[in-house]
Amino acid sequence: MEYQHGGDIYTNSVNLDYSANINPYGLPKRVGEAICHAVEDSSRYPDSQSSALRKKLSGFHGVSEEAIVCGNGAADLIFQVVSAVRPEEALLITPSFLEYEQALHTVSCNITYYELKKETGFLLNVQELISWMEESRIQFGMIFLCNPNNPTGFAVLKEDMEVLLDYCKSKQIFCVMDECFNEFLDEPQRYSVLESMNQREFHSVFLLKAFTKIYAMAGIRLGYGICYDRNLLDRIHSLRQPWSVSSLAQAAGEAALSETEYVKNTRKLISSEREFLKSQLSSLGFYVYNSMANYIFFQDTREEAIGEDKLLYHQMLSNKVLIRSCGNYRGLDGTYYRICVKQRKENEEFLSILKTILEKGE
The missing domain is CATH 3.90.1150.10 (Aspartate Aminotransferase, domain 1)
Structure with a gap:
């Protein structure tokens, strides 16, 4: 393969x-030390709820612990949220991260592609996308949005993303917002919709974050999602493997948030x-x-x-x-x-x- x-x-x-x-x-030195210390307790099962990590993430982002779910990297959560929503029709903006398509195929979802154009530098224009969605007349159940986009590296301002999320809310389209590279932006707060999710009641949004890139923890495998749809999170918890996040990963995540x-x-x-x-x-x-x-x-x-x-x-x-x-x-x-x-x-x-x-x- x-x-x-x-x-x-x-x-x-x-x-x-x-x-x-x-x-x-x-890898930050103190994160490595936290991993080594956690090895001593490796004979015990990890906390299946990642309680301590979720509590620290709650304080870090200013969101409720109940709105946070942790996974074995962001890719794990992509598959989990797709399994929980099980959309019949989904929209993918291309080019973008490959796992979105792979996850949607696991639930036999019909995928429509909105292709970014070379002539416009592969940039996403939100108003043009909305117009295209209207003209398509397709009842999308899910859309994946990667900001900044992978592989192009371009980010859309949060005000523009809010317009798109407002439209999706009105059409009952569930949005997976991938912000795994947001922390590398010069001004990450100008592009993240984290605050908007609560202020504008974007409950049908799953915000995807990861420790993988910014903390150089790719081999540890740790990602998390933030969502205010309680029913969806319950479905995710019923589907996910109980010990998908190791005790080493949880300890690493807790230490990383102080860096x-x-x-x-x-x-x-x-x-x-x-x-x-x-x-x-x-x-x-x-x-x-x-x-x-x-x-x-x-x-x-x-x-x-x-x-x-x-x-x-x-x-x-x-x-x-x-x-x-x-x-x-x-x-x-x-x-x-x-x-x-x-x-x-x-x-x-x-x-x-x-x-x-x-x-x-x-």
């Missing part, structure tokens, strides 16, 4: 992994290095899109790249550098790529290898 995501360092010989969008500072300075420093680093990488890639002749997250979306416009599928991917891999080909995203092909943002030393090494490849035409 072909690996569908970034981070495939297990079947490839890699020195630099630029395919997975993880915090370049790595406020770590997150501030991360945001500052990402903002600077993202612009550095975008500028360098543009100067090398690639078409670079205006990513706002901790990853960069670009197209290889070389003539030879058009005729050979995933050319740059294979060229970089032969130099032990792994990048994310976006050829398996709906609406994209093998000339599109996504790379993460790392620290300056690694970014310079990455660029040096890339420049050598371009100069040699390998």
Whole structure:
């Protein structure tokens, strides 16, 4: 089976992994210590309700503990919410995260795709989307919204998202709002709908968050959802595995929420290095899109790249550098790529290898 995501360092010989969008500072020290301490209690079952973690998340976000559900990473919760809602018709905006489609297929849902256009930079225009939904006359039961979007990295302001959520509320469309990369934005509060969910009574919204990216906990597997639909949460709890969140993950999550300075420093680093990488890639002749997250979306416009599928991917891999080909995203092909943002030393090494490849035409 072909690996569908970034981070495939297990079947490839890699020195630099630029395919997975993880915090370049790595796992915070105190989080690692919390995990090691939790190992001592590994002979006991973890709390199936993640009570202590949910209590800390409640204080962190200013929401009720009852509105929070934890899972084995965000992907786990995507499948759970789809199983709980079981929509007959769903709308996916493409290109976007692959798991949405996979989860919907498990409940035999009919999927309609709204394709973002290259001509407009793959940007989502909310008013145009609403007009299209009206004209389609399809009774959608669910829509997935990724903000900032993966792989394009562009984020929609919360005021625009509120317009879309208002429309969905009026049409009884359940919204899954994926904000797993929100914390990497320069001003995350300008794009999150967390406060809006309560103030505007968006109860048919499931807000998806994760520790995976911002705290570099991909191997720990910890995500959570926030939702004010009590009946839906009850259905999710009745469907989910009781011990899907390990005691190690719960301890890591509790410790991570105290790492406020770590997150501030991360945001500052990402903002600077993202612009550095975008500028360098543009100067090398690639078409670079205006990513706002901790990853960069670009197209290889070389003539030879058009005729050979995933050319740059294979060229970089032969130099032990792994990048994310976006050829398996709906609406994209093998000339599109996504790379993460790392620290300056690694970014310079990455660029040096890339420049050598371009100069040699390998």
